[in-house]
Amino acid sequence: PVQFAVSLGQPLDMHCRAAGKLLLAALPRRERLRWLGPEPWRAMTPATHTRWRTLDAELERIAAMGIAWSRGESFTGVASCNVGVTGVDGRVLAALGIEVAMPRLTAAREKELVAVLQREAAALSQRLQQQGITAHSLPQHL
Numbered sequence: 001p002v003q004f005a006v007s008l009g010q011p012l013d014m015h016c017r018a019a020g021k022l023l024l025a026a027l028p029r030r031e032r033l034r035w036l037g038p039e040p041w042r043a044m045t046p047a048t049h050t051r052w053r054t055l056d057a058e059l060e061r062i063a064a065m066g067i068a069w070s071r072g073e074s075f076t077g078v079a080s081c082n083v084g085v086t087g088v089d090g091r092v093l094a095a096l097g098i099e100v101a102m103p104r105l106t107a108a109r110e111k112e113l114v115a116v117l118q119r120e121a122a123a124l125s126q127r128l129q130q131q132g133i134t135a136h137s138l139p140q141h142l
Contacts, residue, residue, distance in 0.1 A: 018080040018081055021068045023095060025062035026092035
């Protein structure tokens with residue numbers, strides 16, 4: 001078993017979280033680095049990306065696939081997977097994800113988790129799109 005705690009107000013840097021990487025990947029490439037600030041970024045674990053040269057390729061893969069993983073980058077022994085929830089404009093508005101203990105994450109389990117997340121994100125996206133919600137109008141609906 002893996003136990004970890006996230007405290008209210010604890011900084012969780014975008015570069016080491018699956019949700020953060022998903023949201024960064026949804027931005028135009030030229031805007032991504034602006035959100036991260038100067039390098040090197042804080043290392044939460046030995047697996048954390050701390051430089052643009054390693055994170056950039058991963059963000060490109062995430063943008064192409066629509067699936068973001070963090071494997072021990074924020075908390076040792078914890079993996080997370082996130083997929084995008086989109087508005088009527090097709091832009092990613094939010095990330096829907098799950099965290100799991102890495103020893104329990106087999107290849108078959110990964111596929112199963114991704115399928116569930118994609119199905120639920122599609123349903124949530126459809127509801128947002130039916131309401132006409134875009135990235136610009138989202139704050140009015142919170």
